[in-house]
Amino acid sequence: MIKLQPASWVAIAIVAAIQTAALAWMVYGRVSLLRDGREIVAEVIPVDPRDLFRGDYVVLGYSFGRGEVPVPVSTVQGDTVYVTLKPTGPGQWEPVSAEGSYPSLTGGPDNVVLKGIVSYVSQATPAELPKASVRFGIESYFVPEGTGLALEQMVRDKKISAVLAVGGSGDVAIKALAVDGKRIHEEPLL
Amino acid sequence: MWSYRKRIDRDLVRWREAGWITPEGEAAIRTDVEKGIRTLGLANALAILSAVLIGFAVMSFVASNWQEMPRILRLGLLLASLWASYALAGVFARRGMDGFAHAAVLLGVGIFGGSIMLISQMYHMDGNPADAILLWAAGALVAGVGLRSNPALAFAMILVTYWGISEALRFNTVFWPFLLPWAIVSAAFYWQRWRPGLHLSGIALTGFIVSLGYRLNDGDAHGLVTAAGLGVMAAAIAGERLKPELPALWSGTFNYGLVITLAGLWALQFFKSPELDVFTLLAVLAMALLIASIFWGLQSGNRGALWLGYIGFSVEILAIYVKTIGTLLNTSLFFLVAGLIVSALAALAYRIHSRAEPQLQGGAS
Numbered sequence: 001m002i003k004l005q006p007a008s009w010v011a012i013a014i015v016a017a018i019q020t021a022a023l024a025w026m027v028y029g030r031v032s033l034l035r036d037g038r039e040i041v042a043e044v045i046p047v048d049p050r051d052l053f054r055g056d057y058v059v060l061g062y063s064f065g066r067g068e069v070p071v072p073v074s075t076v077q078g079d080t081v082y083v084t085l086k087p088t089g090p091g092q093w094e095p096v097s098a099e100g101s102y103p104s105l106t107g108g109p110d111n112v113v114l115k116g117i118v119s120y121v122s123q124a125t126p127a128e129l130p131k132a133s134v135r136f137g138i139e140s141y142f143v144p145e146g147t148g149l150a151l152e153q154m155v156r157d158k159k160i161s162a163v164l165a166v167g168g169s170g171d172v173a174i175k176a177l178a179v180d181g182k183r184i185h186e187e188p189l190l
Numbered sequence: 191m192w193s194y195r196k197r198i199d200r201d202l203v204r205w206r207e208a209g210w211i212t213p214e215g216e217a218a219i220r221t222d223v224e225k226g227i228r229t230l231g232l233a234n235a236l237a238i239l240s241a242v243l244i245g246f247a248v249m250s251f252v253a254s255n256w257q258e259m260p261r262i263l264r265l266g267l268l269l270a271s272l273w274a275s276y277a278l279a280g281v282f283a284r285r286g287m288d289g290f291a292h293a294a295v296l297l298g299v300g301i302f303g304g305s306i307m308l309i310s311q312m313y314h315m316d317g318n319p320a321d322a323i324l325l326w327a328a329g330a331l332v333a334g335v336g337l338r339s340n341p342a343l344a345f346a347m348i349l350v351t352y353w354g355i356s357e358a359l360r361f362n363t364v365f366w367p368f369l370l371p372w373a374i375v376s377a378a379f380y381w382q383r384w385r386p387g388l389h390l391s392g393i394a395l396t397g398f399i400v401s402l403g404y405r406l407n408d409g410d411a412h413g414l415v416t417a418a419g420l421g422v423m424a425a426a427i428a429g430e431r432l433k434p435e436l437p438a439l440w441s442g443t444f445n446y447g448l449v450i451t452l453a454g455l456w457a458l459q460f461f462k463s464p465e466l467d468v469f470t471l472l473a474v475l476a477m478a479l480l481i482a483s484i485f486w487g488l489q490s491g492n493r494g495a496l497w498l499g500y501i502g503f504s505v506e507i508l509a510i511y512v513k514t515i516g517t518l519l520n521t522s523l524f525f526l527v528a529g530l531i532v533s534a535l536a537a538l539a540y541r542i543h544s545r546a547e548p549q550l551q552g553g554a555s
Contacts, residue, residue: 012336015332018329019329022325022329023265030313076362138314140314
């Protein structure tokens with residue numbers, strides 16, 4: 001029951017303010033990541049070409065997340081891992097290692113570290129580390145309702161890449177999509 | 191509301207017969223109760239439903255990703271409605287319209303969730319949806335505790351349970367951290383002295399304990415679940431002896447313990463394909479437990495245990511029948527033996543029941 005006291009206005013203001021602050025904190029985290037994060041371009045591979053623009057969001061796949069990430073032996077599905085990527089060409093990245101905490105050595109100034117969640121671990125062989133699929137939270141791209149098909153027409157047979165912002169702790173966000181190097185759907189910060 | 195009317199009906203008769211209230215007083219109370227149920231009950235229920243509907247409208251608004259309005263403006267609109275909902279709750283509370291106030295609080299919590307969704311969508315966040323659910327649950331808990339709103343707390347428990355289930359599926363193992371927010375929301379229910387909320391807690395924890403049987407020890411820990419359930423039942427019986435002033439707590443605990451025990455026993459009997467002698471032993475155990483529960487339900491006036499016992503017994507018999515279908519001769523033999531046992535049990539139950547029913551009536555009224 002809400003107490004019928006003047007104090008209840010205080011309680012109401014506190015509750016609304018806490019919730020507003022939580023939302024503002026979410027926005028702030030993203031804005032600062034997009035503004036201050038290191039910008040990298042990564043080529044996108046369609047997860048399912050026939051169903052690329054499924055409804056109102058696009059499913060994006062990345063070559064470095066799909067089943068080829070070498071992870072420590074004890075890694076299980078659902079673990080958080082920090083994956084170090086090495087550039088191998090324009091828009092091309094290759095996973096070199098993954099650890100349970102942010103790596104102290106990234107192996108080179110061009111390398112980049114992304115935080116992700118292990119979605120699948122393949123059986124380990126004694127000779128090498130187990131390989132994992134990792135989700136980085138950049139696999140969905142929301143488009144306005146009804147525009148998905150038009151976008152699909154536009155990008156068919158062309159190379160799509162994602163412009164990503166990578167923060168100092170491995171957080172990563174999508175800044176824009178690019179087709180043949182030309183940015184489409186660049187998002188304003190707010 | 192309905193159970194309240196049923197109870198007051200019984201109590202009024204008893205109070206009049208005891209000479210505590212006059213027939214006029216009884217009629218006045220009845221009119222008042224009727225009026226309360228007709229108008230307030232319906233209005234409050236509709237208010238809560240409208241809050242749920244408007245909440246869904248907010249979600250669909252976010253999901254449509256409507257471009258006519260800049261995103262920052264959409265977020266501003268949601269924030270303004272969030273503050274407006276809570277302000278509305280304050281206005282209703284001041285006018286003594288508590289049901290409407292709770293509906294407005296629930297609406298505010300819904301808009302908070304919609305805003306989380308909008309921000310996730312604005313920045314194409316696809317990390318872990320469960321994190322967003324947990325944040326939403328925290329917001330619902332803040333509203334529920336800060337504004338003493340039971341519907342918001344109930345919603346927080348639903349979100350926490352959803353969070354626990356999705357994390358357990360993601361990790362594909364037992365998700366122990368679930369117990370922490372579960373305990374916090376349960377404590378809030380207890381602090382509010384809100385019994386339906388504690389039942390929500392009981393259901394959520396029962397599900398968690400039963401899930402242990404499928405998760406621990408490579409998915410074969412049903413014996414542990416059975417033991418845990420029996421432990422809960424024993425604790426409820428002991429609690430009833432030691433602290434008889436909390437009958438509802440103990441009878442509820444007993445019933446959840448019974449459900450846990452049955453879930454474990456049934457998994458052992460019917461999912462694990464045990465040897466025939468083990469199966470028979472377990473089946474006899476289960477039936478003995480169910481009959482004991484019926485007896486306990488009758489003796490302590492615990493209607494929940496009574497019904498669980500009846501229903502559980504029927505399911506047990508049916509499942510044994512399905513499981514033991516073999517040759518026609520075996521089936522026939524099973525029918526005969528089971529029929530004889532059940533008829534004997536029916537006769538026994540009838541005797542126990544007819545002896546205990548006056549007791550139950552005496553105890554309940």
